[in-house]
Amino acid sequence: DTAVSQTPKYLVTQMGNDKSIKCEQNLGHDTMYWYKQDSKKFLKIMFSYNNKELIINETVPNRFSPKSPDKAHLNLHINSLELGDSAVYFCASSQTGGGTEAFFGQGTRLTVV
């Protein structure tokens, strides 16, 4: 059973398109995250939701819009894709309250051409 699963694993699209990435966790966690990993492997927080409520929104262009329909799901929609959006996007989840590890999905490699 995959704890945190993302779809799709690979996404190749043209500039200007709109795309979505889906994430689901079956760990019963209340907090979910989106991270972006650049070509140098640096993981940067984008958003975090706690029980469907947005709690972290780090200076991300408003072309990126997260949505959490329930606490087990967190999706990421990206409008008007740009070349600079090419990266690997990771979904993660953790228990609320902090101090425990986050579990990561396998990542979605987005390539904008």
Added chain:
Amino acid sequence: EDQVTQSPEALRLQEGESSSLNCSYTVSGLRGLFWYRQDPGKGPEFLFTLYSAGEEKEKERLKATLTKKESFLHITAPKPEDSATYLCAVQTTSGTYKYIFGTGTRLKVLA
């Protein structure tokens, strides 16, 4: 500003050659420090959590230690399968629960 720095950026070891990876951090208050391993094309995989200075955790050939300013991941007699990128992250007491990551150390163990 909360910050995490890892060194070296890359490390090549011969099989059996022990070494240490460093994670230096500057935070207002530490809730936890986490070590992850990331293989190519995969998500980070959790290794250890450390909470307070002096704490140590061990798993097979890996041992993580923590001081008030840095953490070390010691690798004893590494094998080629230990090759991966090792990531360090901190979670602060500031109120949100984000994990702040370092840039990682790319480890290559040669047979």
